[in-house]
Amino acid sequence: MTTATRIPLIAGNWKMYKTPREARQVLEQLTAGLPKNLPGPVVVAAPFVALPAALAATEGSPLELAAQNMFWADEGAYTGEIAPGMLTDLGVKWVLVGHSERRQLFKETDQDVNHKVKAALAHGLKPILCLGETLDERESGRTFEVLGRQFELGLEGLPPEALANLVLAYEPVWAIGTGRTATPAQAQEAHAFLRGEAAKMENTLAKSLQIVYGGSVKPDNAAALMGEPDLDGALVGGASLAADSFLSLIKAGLTAKGFGV
Numbered sequence: 001m002t003t004a005t006r007i008p009l010i011a012g013n014w015k016m017y018k019t020p021r022e023a024r025q026v027l028e029q030l031t032a033g034l035p036k037n038l039p040g041p042v043v044v045a046a047p048f049v050a051l052p053a054a055l056a057a058t059e060g061s062p063l064e065l066a067a068q069n070m071f072w073a074d075e076g077a078y079t080g081e082i083a084p085g086m087l088t089d090l091g092v093k094w095v096l097v098g099h100s101e102r103r104q105l106f107k108e109t110d111q112d113v114n115h116k117v118k119a120a121l122a123h124g125l126k127p128i129l130c131l132g133e134t135l136d137e138r139e140s141g142r143t144f145e146v147l148g149r150q151f152e153l154g155l156e157g158l159p160p161e162a163l164a165n166l167v168l169a170y171e172p173v174w175a176i177g178t179g180r181t182a183t184p185a186q187a188q189e190a191h192a193f194l195r196g197e198a199a200k201m202e203n204t205l206a207k208s209l210q211i212v213y214g215g216s217v218k219p220d221n222a223a224a225l226m227g228e229p230d231l232d233g234a235l236v237g238g239a240s241l242a243a244d245s246f247l248s249l250i251k252a253g254l255t256a257k258g259f260g261v
């Protein structure tokens with residue numbers, strides 16, 4: 001499938017790292033070091049409390065901010081939660097939904113994920129819907145079954161046009177934070193499968209859907225992964241925490257996609 005219509009997307013996921021002050025410092029370094037001819041935005045998912053400082057530090061730059069999670073209700077008695085409108089009011093444009101750490105550690109279900117995707121879209125936030133199998137699921141031959149279920153339930157009830165406003169992140173759980181990356185071929189196979197699922201909803205939009213890979217992406221493996229036709233970018237945890245490694249990863253990945261930066 002041609003990649004010509006798809007702009008690569010590289011996003012950092014800082015998880016529970018970085019105070020507002022630390023976020024500002026790294027973002028200033030990133031802004032200063034980013035190539036001038038980027039094909040699209042670079043996204044950073046910062047902790048909630050770092051978002052205001054992060055937005056101020058990235059104003060006028062190609063960096064855009066994501067939240068790492070949110071609740072789906074507009075407002076209400078949900079102590080400790082953050083509503084979509086609170087994020088858009090700040091100027092946040094993106095939100096990670098269904099990251100495997102949310103699913104595993106905080107018991108988010110496919111139904112929770114579905115509510116969050118719907119709420120994000122209703123508020124004009126672009127969801128990065130994360131899906132991926134565990135090691136056990138892969139070893140027992142259930143990868144596609146799991147991906148298919150997460151895709152279907154995550155997008156349940158949404159019209160096909162929703163595909164134009166979201167990004168998928170394939171993140172095999174066994175590759176996250178482990179240093180064990182999926183091989184380019186394993187990742188490509190999963191991405192092609194997901195694009196096929198999307199094509200069942202709407203063929204043209206499936207072709208332009210960005211599907212990024214996450215799980216131990218580093219500066220030295222980004223090019224091989226992003227060289228695969230259905231890998232449209234990366235969701236990067238550990239290697240996004242320091243400006244120098246994130247910048248080299250961005251340059252390697254975009255160059256592999258044919259964007260000389």
Ligand code: PGA
Nearest residue numbers: 176177215216236237238
């Ligand atoms: P990692 O994390 O790059 O540190 O493996 C990826 C992610 O959790 O999104």
